[in-house]
Amino acid sequence: MDVYVIGMAAHDPADRIVDKRLEEMVFDTARAALDDAGVARDELDHVTIAACDELDGRSISSMLMAAPAGAYLKDEMKVTDSGLTGLCLAAMRAGSGIFHLGLISSWNKSSIAPVEEVMKSRCDPFFVGPIGLNMAVADGLFAQSVADAYGITEDDVSRAVIEGYRRAHRNPRGMQRQVPPDYEIANSPHLAAPLRKGHQAPITDGAVSMVLASGEWVAEHPQCQPLARIAGIGWRNESYSLNQERLAGLEGFRNTVDDALNMAGLLDASELDVFELDSQTGYHELAFKAALGDDVPEFVSPSGGAFAQNPYFCTGMTNAVEAILQVNGLAGPVQVQGAQIAAAHGSHGFAQQGNVAVVFEGV
DSSP states (O other), rough: OOOEEEEEEEOOOOOOOOOSSSHHHHHHHHHHHHHHHHHGGGSSEEEEOOOOHEEEEETTTTTHTTTTOOOSSSOEEEEEEEEEHHHHHHHHHHHHSSSEEEEEEEETTTTTTTTTHHHHSSTTTTTTTGTTOOHHHHHHHHHHHHHHHHHHHHHHHHHHHHHHHHHHHHHHHOOOOOOOOOHHHSSSSSTTTTTTGGGBOOOOEEEEEEEEEEHHHHHHHHHHSEEEEEEEEEEEOOSSOHHHHHHHHHHHHHHHHHHHHHHHSSSSGGGSSSOOOSSSBBHHHHHHHHHHHGOOOOOOOOOOOGGGGOOOOGGGHHHHHHHHHHHOOOOOOOTTTTEEEEEEEEESSSOOOEEEEEEEOOO
């Protein structure tokens, strides 16, 4: 794709951001991304919003959030699947030849509307709703399925969680939580067997904004120094079903990654220098790696991924920020030396029904 990221910003994460309204948090992040790009809001010709009404605790939240997200009197579109889905839409608009300079804004202040309560409202009301299906139960079914399919043990998961926290603790852009001892994870309560509370990445508040430009716009503005080229994008949605075939097959994840890699001209994931995965639990990272087989890159989620920060709806966008920092050599203590190609992954829906991947190339 002839589309470039020319500026970005991520709000400081917190378990609960209490000193700002949601509108202020989003405005500050969008403003910082524009400043990073060195462009004025008046220069934008389109804005993409990636947000969820229920998680925002507001009906038709874009009516209130469009202005602070930078979309006042601008051509605006909204995506409600996930933040990284919004980035794909914004990239396609910038690559269409119709639009040339755009802003993508995504956020999640999950402390306003707890994720589990929102997920309960998305259940089928006649069949799965009455049994109390929520995100934890769906992830428990996923954990059980992938454990059986790939021989993942609870000890394997505990080690993956500890390693995730270790990487995350080094990341100055994350929460830098203390690494939990093995016994604390092993003795944490079951949420939906075999999934334990200690296996989950804690959910945080956060926001991400990026400025995207077409190759034509970049060529006409030689003073602009792009951060990365968007080399490939891909997304797939799987069946709503939570059967063994869907959960353990990970077909949507595999196809999503393949689509993004093919567009980027890469043979397989092993050609990536860094792959930032959206792993909401220790089971997820192990399952995603198993699904990639022999093509697993050497460096997977060096940032700590969701264990560093996890603004659920836009965690994929946070992964994109980390991937772009890697190809610019600006990731700090978690930098992978010589990284030139990095990918970000995001997911959404019950047991990762939807997957998104974006490949970034250093400029």
